[in-house]
Amino acid sequence: MTQPAPSAFGRLPILILLGAAVLGAILLRDWLSFEALAENRAALLAFRDANYGAAVAVFVAAYAAIVAFSLPGALLCTLTGGFLFGLFPGALYNVAAASTGAVVLFLAARAGFGARFAARMESQGGAVARLQAGLRDNEWSVLFLMRLVPVVPFFVANLIPAFLNVPLHRFAVSTALGILPGALVYTSVGTGLGEILARGEAPDVGVIFTAPVLLPLLGLAALSALPIVLKFWRRGR
Incomplete structure (x- = not known):
C-alpha cells in the first residue's frame, strides 16, 4: 500500500536541517577547525573548570x-570531548551527542521522505524489492556494519x-553501540590534544587506519556480518 505524500509540515524538519547544513558549511567553516580550537583552548578549559555541568x-x-x-566538524568534536573531559567520561559524552544528532537527522528524514520512499521501493517489485527485503532480514547486521566499517560517511x-523505514529503536541502539569503538579511539587521541595544539601541530586522525586499531574494528565488522553469511550459506544448502 502506497504511503500518502508527506505534508509540507512533515517535510519542514528535514528542509530546515538541509538549509542549515548549507549555511553552516559556509559560515562556520573557519570556526570548526583545529586552528580555532588552538586559539580558544585556554578559554574552553577555564570555562570547563568554572562551570563543569554547563x-x-x-x-x-x-x-x-x-x-x-551534517556539518563538517564531528571528528573535531570527538577530539575536543577527549581534550576537555578525558577518555572517561569524554567517550560517553561523545557517543551520547553523536547518537542524539544522528537520531534527530534520522527522524527528520523519515518524516519528510523516508516512509513514502520505502513504500515506493517495495511497490516497484523486482530487484529493488528483493534488496529491501534482504536488508530487512539482516537489519541489525547491516546497521552495525555501516557504523563499524569506516568507509560509509556518517551522515x-x-x-x-x-529511507528504508528502519525502526527507531534499532537505529538508535546500533548507532550508539556501533560508534563506540571509534569514539574510544578518537577520544583517546583527543586526551593529548592540548600538548599537540600547543606545539602548533595537528593530531594524527589517521590512527584508526593503523593495524592495531583497524584489525579489531574489522574483526567486529566480520562478527556483525556473520549472521548474513550464515543465512546465505543455509539458503545455498
Whole structure:
C-alpha cells in the first residue's frame, strides 16, 4: 500500500536541517577547525573548570547539532570531548551527542521522505524489492556494519536507514553501540590534544587506519556480518 505524500509540515524538519547544513558549511567553516580550537583552548578549559555541568551541556548540544545538520566538524568534536573531559567520561559524552544528532537527522528524514520512499521501493517489485527485503532480514547486521566499517560517511549512515523505514529503536541502539569503538579511539587521541595544539601541530586522525586499531574494528565488522553469511550459506544448502 502506497504511503500518502508527506505534508509540507512533515517535510519542514528535514528542509530546515538541509538549509542549515548549507549555511553552516559556509559560515562556520573557519570556526570548526583545529586552528580555532588552538586559539580558544585556554578559554574552553577555564570555562570547563568554572562551570563543569554547563560545559558538558553546551558541548553535547553543540556536537549533536553539528551531527544533525551534517556539518563538517564531528571528528573535531570527538577530539575536543577527549581534550576537555578525558577518555572517561569524554567517550560517553561523545557517543551520547553523536547518537542524539544522528537520531534527530534520522527522524527528520523519515518524516519528510523516508516512509513514502520505502513504500515506493517495495511497490516497484523486482530487484529493488528483493534488496529491501534482504536488508530487512539482516537489519541489525547491516546497521552495525555501516557504523563499524569506516568507509560509509556518517551522515549517509543516518539517511539510508530512514529511507528504508528502519525502526527507531534499532537505529538508535546500533548507532550508539556501533560508534563506540571509534569514539574510544578518537577520544583517546583527543586526551593529548592540548600538548599537540600547543606545539602548533595537528593530531594524527589517521590512527584508526593503523593495524592495531583497524584489525579489531574489522574483526567486529566480520562478527556483525556473520549472521548474513550464515543465512546465505543455509539458503545455498
